[in-house]
Amino acid sequence: MTIWTPRSALALFLSFLALTLGACNSMTPMGNSPSPQSEAMLIQYLEIVTPDVNATCESLGQVHGVNFGEPDPGFGNARIAELRSGGRMGVRAPMRSDEAPVVRPYLLVEDIAAAVKAAEAAGAQVAIPPMEMPGHGKFAIYILGGIEHGLWQH
Numbered sequence: 001m002t003i004w005t006p007r008s009a010l011a012l013f014l015s016f017l018a019l020t021l022g023a024c025n026s027m028t029p030m031g032n033s034p035s036p037q038s039e040a041m042l043i044q045y046l047e048i049v050t051p052d053v054n055a056t057c058e059s060l061g062q063v064h065g066v067n068f069g070e071p072d073p074g075f076g077n078a079r080i081a082e083l084r085s086g087g088r089m090g091v092r093a094p095m096r097s098d099e100a101p102v103v104r105p106y107l108l109v110e111d112i113a114a115a116v117k118a119a120e121a122a123g124a125q126v127a128i129p130p131m132e133m134p135g136h137g138k139f140a141i142y143i144l145g146g147i148e149h150g151l152w153q154h
Contacts, residue, residue: 044152045106045139046089049099053079056091074133104141106150112138115151119144 050056057068057079068079068091078090087108094101109115112130120126124144130153132138137154 042085042087042108043083043105044087044108044137044154045150046083046087047078047102047104047106047150048089048091049094049102049104050091051093051101053091053093057081060089060091074136102148104148104150106139106152109151109153112140112151112153115153116140116142119149119151124149 048056060081061067066081068081070079071077071092072080072090075090076092076095078092081089083089116126116130119142122144124142126140126142127148128139128141130138130140130151137152139153140151142149142151
């Protein structure tokens with residue numbers, strides 16, 4: 001009988017999530033080239049905020065055979081690994097005492113300003129408006145239905 005602890009359950013969930021996102025980003029409908037709709041849902045960056053960065057990176061590394069780099073100041077000191085889709089996954093510690101653990105996907109968009117406006121029109125609250133990340137593009141975060149969503153533009 002397996003006894004699940006919060007840590008082992010989180011590790012299993014994160015492993016499943018990483019595997020699922022990698023597979024989803026590399027799938028094409030019926031073996032054809034990606035449809036315009038599937039291209040609109042590419043994950044550019046998957047951010048995991050956790051108080052236990054090293055254990056999370058170690059777990060994901062053991063399950064998926066990936067290596068996370070050293071903390072990158074350009075990504076809030078996240079440890080970064082490459083996704084098969086060409087995107088990245090970053091694992092970092094909370095940056096503020098009130099920042100809760102979260103798994104936040106950043107979907108690739110062509111026009112981040114238009115995407116933020118569309119999210120607002122759908123009832124979202126903008127948590128971080130479009131912001132430049134030097135050398136990486138722009139990102140934004142909005143909240144809808146209690147869920148944090150990220151947007152990314154090259």
